[in-house]
Amino acid sequence: KDLERKKRLHEYRVAARREKRLRKSDEKKQRKLNATILRRMTRNPDKYNKNAERNRMRDIQGERRRIHDAALKQIQQLAALHDPSGNDFNIGPVVEQDDGSIVTAESIRKRQEREAAKAIAGPTSLAHDEVAPGKDQNPIARSESFLSQSKLKKPSKAQQRRQAAFQPYAPPPKPRIPEGIPTPSGEENWLELWDLTDEQIERRILQAKRRKATERKALRIKQQSGKTERREARDEKRKIYRDIKLIWKSIKEDQVIERTRLKAAEDEESKKIAVEINNVERRIALDLCGTLGFTVANTPGAEDIKPRALGMRGKEVDFDAIQAGDRPGNVVSKKRKRVDLGEVAVRAHESLVPVRDDGNAADNEDFIQFAVDRGQDHEVLNYNHKLRRKLRRALDGAQVQKEMLVRQRTLEYLEGNGVAAPVELTTSAKPINVRGVRILENGATETAKQERLRARVELAEFNLASRELRRQAKQCAIEAGLRKHAALTGRLPLKSISANESSLPPHITASAAAVPALIAPPHNKRDAHVDALDDRSGESSLESHDAREGVEKALRASVD
Numbered sequence: 157k158d159l160e161r162k163k164r165l166h167e168y169r170v171a172a173r174r175e176k177r178l179r180k181s182d183e184k185k186q187r188k189l190n191a192t193i194l195r196r197m198t199r200n201p202d203k204y205n206k207n208a209e210r211n212r213m214r215d216i217q218g219e220r221r222r223i224h225d226a227a228l229k230q231i232q233q234l235a236a237l238h239d240p241s242g243n244d245f246n247i248g249p250v251v252e253q254d255d256g257s258i259v260t261a262e263s264i265r266k267r268q269e270r271e272a273a274k275a276i277a278g279p280t281s282l283a284h285d286e287v288a289p290g291k292d293q294n295p296i297a298r299s300e301s302f303l304s305q306s307k308l309k310k311p312s313k314a315q316q317r318r319q320a321a322f323q324p325y326a327p328p329p330k331p332r333i334p335e336g337i338p339t340p341s342g343e344e345n346w347l348e349l350w351d352l353t354d355e356q357i358e359r360r361i362l363q364a365k366r367r368k369a370t371e372r373k374a375l376r377i378k379q380q381s382g383k384t385e386r387r388e389a390r391d392e393k394r395k396i397y398r399d400i401k402l403i404w405k406s407i408k409e410d411q412v413i414e415r416t417r418l419k420a421a422e423d424e425e426s427k428k429i430a431v432e433i434n435n436v437e438r439r440i441a442l443d444l445c446g447t448l449g450f451t452v453a454n455t456p457g458a459e460d461i462k463p464r465a466l467g468m469r470g471k472e473v474d475f476d477a478i479q480a481g482d483r484p485g486n487v488v489s490k491k492r493k494r495v496d497l498g499e500v501a502v503r504a505h506e507s508l509v510p511v512r513d514d515g516n517a518a519d520n521e522d523f524i525q526f527a528v529d530r531g532q533d534h535e536v537l538n539y540n541h542k543l544r545r546k547l548r549r550a551l552d553g554a555q556v557q558k559e560m561l562v563r564q565r566t567l568e569y570l571e572g573n574g575v576a577a578p579v580e581l582t583t584s585a586k587p588i589n590v591r592g593v594r595i596l597e598n599g600a601t602e603t604a605k606q607e608r609l610r611a612r613v614e615l616a617e618f619n620l621a622s623r624e625l626r627r628q629a630k631q632c633a634i635e636a637g638l639r640k641h642a643a644l645t646g647r648l649p650l651k652s653i654s655a656n657e658s659s660l661p662p663h664i665t666a667s668a669a670a671v672p673a674l675i676a677p678p679h680n681k682r683d684a685h686v687d688a689l690d691d692r693s694g695e696s697s698l699e700s701h702d703a704r705e706g707v708e709k710a711l712r713a714s715v716d
Contacts, residue, residue, distance in 0.1 A: 214322060216357045221325055223357075227346035230339070231331040232258050238337055246331045385644040393637030400629040423591055430587035437583040442559055444580050445566045455565055458558045463550035473547065480551050487547045556585050 191203055205211065228247065235245045236258045242249050249261040311319070330350055339345050352360070445451070452458050463475045481488045563581050570577050594602040602610075642648035 212358070215361055216354050217325055218321060219357050219361055220327075220352070221321070223346055223349045223352070224327055227350055228328065228331065229258075230343065230346050231333065232260065233340070234333065234337060238334075244334045246329060382645070385641055388644060389637040389641035392640040393633040396636040397629055397633040400632070404625070426591060426593075427587070427589055430589040434584070434587040437580070438556070438559055438585070441563060441580050441583060444578060445562050448566055448569070450562050450566045450569070452558050452562055455558075455562045458561055461554050461557045461561070463547075463554040465546050465550040475547075475551065475554075478547065478551075480548060487544050487551065560585050 195201060195203070231245050231247055232242075232250045235242045235247060235250050236252050239245060240250055240252075247260070250258055251261055251264060252258055331347065333339065333347060339347075465473060478487045478489055480486075567577050567581055590601075594607065596602055639648060
């Protein structure tokens with residue numbers, strides 16, 4: 157029940173606050189509407205203000221104070237030239253400082269007194285046994301210290317100046333200008349305005365307001381007069397910059413397409429090279445096994461390994477009737493080969509058939525008859541490209557398993573005779589393809605550190621070129637906007653700008669095309685791989701020959 161009561165009271169308070177907030181908002185809207193209706197009825201543009209009289213007197217007092225300050229400053233300037241003591245001008249002594257400003261001796265004395273008082277007071281700090289307010293105190297003492305600090309808080313400097321301006325103002329003694337001393341030329345004689353009445357000062361304030369309003373209106377008319385021209389110039393500038401960015405976008409898209417193509421080509425080349433390297437390693441290992449007397453034909457269990465095509469459940473394939481073709485991923489039939497009929501002579505399908513002697517024939521002469529049923533001894537295998545690749549993979553897999561079995565038998569033989577196995581027999585059976593590794597010009601692979609350094613250098617070059625391109629594009633767009641504005645305002649003939657609108661500046665497009673993209677240079681990766689493969693195959697052949705000799709010596713020594 158207590159929780160329900162608290163919840164009900166909370167909802168009531170929230171609803172009351174919402175109701176009060178809405179009521180005050182409605183009252184404010186109604187007051188604003190009433191004031192608007194009243195101004196329209198009385199044709200008085202000034203809003204109602206209950207402190208209008210107070211504000212009017214404050215404006216008059218502030219204007220009078222500004223007049224007195226300006227007059228005193230003007231008289232002090234004259235006194236510094238003619239009488240620094242100020243007696244002839246009915247003011248105190250004045251002093252000209254090093255920076256050329258004129259100040260009174262009284263202001264200098266007051267400033268020195270303030271500085272001396274600050275030096276005597278020194279930095280404000282707490283005593284050793286005194287506790288800072290708000291720290292290590294109980295909550296009651298902390299709240300009391302907070303309230304005392306909030307009461308003693310000083311207003312800001314701007315608030316102090318505002319309050320001082322609203323205080324009653326005691327005008328200083330009226331200065332004078334001795335005879336024969338002219339007022340500064342080009343300046344208003346503020347001393348003549350010293351004794352203006354409140355009505356005159358109020359009229360002066362109204363004139364200043366009207367003058368400022370007229371200036372604002374003239375400025376607004378001047379700004380609106382060239383608004384159309386400036387807007388068209390701005391649109392021209394944006395159009396030029398947008399066109400340049402579209403050129404950059406097309407170039408970037410072409411570069412992305414080229415980068416994708418190069419990457420795909422590099423991946424394909426790396427696959428082919430890995431397969432070639434693996435074939436060379438397999439051939440070297442098989443030759444070494446053959447040197448020791450182990451081949452696929454004489455290895456037990458090799459003939460039991462049959463190809464097995466994946467994903468062909470329920471379908472039987474006679475692998476004995478097909479064999480691997482010359483091209484990768486191709487299989488051909490062992491029994492029949494495809495014959496191109498275009499290369500077969502036409503007379504190969506001709507045969508002489510004698511005609512029986514009957515009464516209908518005019519004479520017993522021979523005629524040529526084409527044998528349609530003969531000469532068609534070729535057969536197209538009913539395999540599509542996917543099936544051919546699948547069967548080729550099955551054949552290759554079976555061959556690799558046979559070779560690995562031969563290697564295993566050879567390694568067991570060497571281990572039984574206590575001979576170390578050559579490195580050629582421990583190579584991988586599958587191609588090892590390392591993707592994303594760049595091949596340098598000397599055929600070596602690029603390290604991770606070299607790749608990071610290259611990417612950093614390419615990015616720095618790209619950023620520098622892009623920054624320069626943006627600067628040129630902005631400069632070009634600004635110039636186009638200025639030309640457009642000058643042509644619309646009549647300071648430039650329209651023919652010149654129409655010629656410039658036809659196309660973009662050539663240096664922009666040329667520099668855009670020269671942006672170094674983050675694309676690797678088109679290096680002939682296959683050539684480098686093939687050179688390395690040739691060197692490796694040559695070295696491997698020499699190493700395999702040395703390995704054979706070493707294995708033969710070790711076997712002879714073990715037999716002896």
